[in-house]
Amino acid sequence: MELDSLYQEVILEHYKRPQNKGLLPNQTVQVHHVNTSCGDEITLNLKLTNGVISEISWDGVGCSISQASTSVVSELLKGKSSDAALSVIETFQAMLQSKGSDRGDESILEDGVAFAGVAKFPARVKCALLGWMATKDAISQSLALTGNNAKKEQK
Amino acid sequence: MELDSLYQEVILEHYKRPQNKGLLPNQTVQVHHVNTSCGDEITLNLKLTNGVISEISWDGVGCSISQASTSVVSELLKGKSSDAALSVIETFQAMLQSKGSDRGDESILEDGVAFAGVAKFPARVKCALLGWMATKDAISQSLALTGNNAKKEQK
């Protein structure tokens, strides 16, 4: 049954028990993303310490796909360098935009491969990407910020 | 041949030798009408003397239908009372808007019945009506004007 191929056990698990949900203070940046086609919203705090993501926390409302996917990305990228994280995000994005041809590399994406099936439902791709795009945005903003700070210190 | 049913001999005659073409001075009113779909233009002078159309003269550029039709109306209504003239115009208009079912009353419209065939060509109805509508407008304006004058005199 195709519904199961979309809603893998892993996804429903993360949906019921989302990781890192609840905003932590002391973030480097906070971002707020909205899925304009359905109104789902997410707020995400990210802390970058010496180029490494030391914390991701988030809150928001959304469907199982967007909630689970945000839970997965927040687990997966914690402890990774910003470069490594951005590359993982790229891998995930490529899988989602492959229309189903790319089943995802489990060694890189771990639980994230559960979302491979979403790629066949174009209207849901944005749900699966919501948390990931928020994270990507947060990393870029953090880098810009710490880069700026670095520059300021040089002056 | 249907072209002949549109371009009756009478029409081509009036087109080649238009009556009352060339504007006369001393009009009661002057009107300027344009056929917006093709750009044809007509200027018409009308003189109302004691409620009777004593002169109609006109100038303009246009197709054979609009030129001939203006020539016909200027001949036909000269000497008629404004009421009689308006009623003739109404008869002509009804014929043109009948889509071909009304062949026109020759005792009223005289040469005007030659335009009965135009009613079958919706895009040309406006051409045939251009001079007639200008005359109608000129009569109304003249009446309003002389009515106003009459009122002014009463005061």
Next chain:
Amino acid sequence: MNYFDVSAVQADFPILGRQIRGNNRLVYLDSGATSQKPNSVLDAERDFYTQHNAAAHRGAHQLAEEATELFESARERVAAFIGSKVDEVVFTKSATESINLVAYSFGNAEQGSRFHIEAGDRIVVSEMEHHANLIPWQELARRTGAELVWLSVSDDGRLDLTNAESIINSKTKVVALTHQSNVLGTINPVNEISKFARRVGAFFVLDACQSVPHYAVNVKELDVDFIAFSGHKMLGPTGVGVLWGRQELLDEMPPFLTGGSMIETVTMQSATYLPAPKRFEAGVPNMAQAVGLGAAIDYLNRIGLEKIHQHEVQLTKACLERLSQIPQLKIVGPSDMELRGGVVSFTLDGVHPHDLGQALDQYGIAVRTGHHCAWPLMKRFKVVATTRASFYLYNDLADVDALVSGVERARDYFLGR
């Protein structure tokens, strides 16, 4: 009870034979977004293209004459359908364009014109507007400095009119309101509200997108100045909408889109404009779509709007009754059939509308999920989104059954694990 032969109607809509996600029968419950099209509409469009296609109002040759005649006869059909004069019907591309047309035309009116809007003036909308009848007014307010205020919505999904008199005050130039909410199904008491507008001399713009397709709307009986609706929601083609406006207003309003076929005379410096409806139909018009809309109206008339309405009431009533037996389900909107159309929105505790919609789709049931282009209304009801089923003449009680059991199955799928 059958008001007409529903299965004969279904046979006129080829798409209803489609199979969805495997071999599920299509249960199409998204007519509020766009309706399906009967063969007669598609045939009318094709006949236009294969027999009569030419630029209407722009040529004297036979095809151009025929195209003009067909286009104008579509206008006559629309006029008869809403009880208006022929020249009061303006063809647009959509209800969205129709409403923007009014907003921009007012914005174009010079000082001294009765359509002119400026700082200090007020524009009144409601909290249940579709974005199409909200944002054009926000933008007009922004451009002119006018103030935008609104009627709010009560918990049972009705307009709150208790302070209508102070909201629609003497500064009010425009009241823009939906006839029927595309989310709640609520039908607004138009003539009651327009009294407030009349009292202060405000223009009344009615968004009739969700009413005209479903029950008889007669502009002679409605005390409003403009109505807007879309062809694609009433069995017609995409790409055609209607603005109806009172003749004396349309003839006086400044144009919106400018270009060919709407002019009287043109110099390099300036132009004068034809009377309505041409004044508002610049360019080669959407002829085939207007003709298709004419055929759609013929189809609706053949069945009869009164019967269509009763049929939809019957389905909606059954749907409301059955859905409210699902304990986790909450109806968003009036729960009875009093002043209510065939649109049913709901939420299901613990299941996000997107997930519910996905599951229903898997069973062949097409519903709309999301904010339904009525974001402020979602906030009003403190939901992110709802699931919406909307009915039309080709739906039947089997569709209601499919929906209800689909919702139960989906609930068990997501909550049962």
Next chain:
Amino acid sequence: MNYFDVSAVQADFPILGRQIRGNNRLVYLDSGATSQKPNSVLDAERDFYTQHNAAAHRGAHQLAEEATELFESARERVAAFIGSKVDEVVFTKSATESINLVAYSFGNAEQGSRFHIEAGDRIVVSEMEHHANLIPWQELARRTGAELVWLSVSDDGRLDLTNAESIINSKTKVVALTHQSNVLGTINPVNEISKFARRVGAFFVLDACQSVPHYAVNVKELDVDFIAFSGHKMLGPTGVGVLWGRQELLDEMPPFLTGGSMIETVTMQSATYLPAPKRFEAGVPNMAQAVGLGAAIDYLNRIGLEKIHQHEVQLTKACLERLSQIPQLKIVGPSDMELRGGVVSFTLDGVHPHDLGQALDQYGIAVRTGHHCAWPLMKRFKVVATTRASFYLYNDLADVDALVSGVERARDYFLGR
């Protein structure tokens, strides 16, 4: 010489089998006003309605997904056709809307925006513009207080560029020009003129209605900012047009029509807007028409625009040569094929274009007569109207023959008596 199998092409257009005024073969020489449609375009539209119809970008069910995919794939086709990025293609209802969109969007830009236009600024057009590329700029000038000036046309129907540098001066914010005149057939040297615009930082809007359907137009090679064209003149359905704009401009410009599907977030007071192209596509879009336009582009690509162009050049050349042998006939426009498309306007001494057109129609020949929505150009050439024949891929030399002998017959009819 045959560049492609013209009779096979003709067989794809059912309307060409029509008989006119009795049993005359239809000789359709009015493609400049609107083109005829091949079966494949009508089939694509019908397939959309009978298999995939749903509101694109507004639902998650299978039909909505398919409708979205088809609509967006039409956009990809248009983009590939003009060599642009996908997101630079905005679907409108017509070229007229496309041009109005730019004019209104600029008019909506606040002070400080690079699109803002105000008193003291200048907008430059030409004397050969179609009303669609003239009146929107007159109106923008009127609303903002900007000055409207124009490039004039020389006796041989070319743009007079001798004083272009002083006309397109440093105050100039917009230059709006036609790629090819719909009356004269003149093709303007776009990149030469856009140099003047670039020098002063003005935006360049190109009306490509008469070029895109007939020869390859690649926005990468054109040094312009916007191009506008209509689907119905290029084998596509009525009710669909395109605006192409440089991405960085479209993304920064204020919206024009507002409503659903173009918003990011909405409160009762204000809204934020999606990036282009969605920002400019409010409402349920003209999906079937966009899909039909995609099929039209497939058809044109199958024949090849280069071949279509050469075919038209051949017909136009023959037409010009043969018509100029009629002593009473005057060509309005360039008499050679240098920078010239398949549109031939003329006058016949002593026979008004309306009468000539009527006679030709009687013989089955459809031409356009009148001012062709280019009234100022008529005045420039001191004519009330012209007769215009315009060619497309389904015309052949027999059509040229029919036209020429038709003109001779009509002349004898009116002047011979």
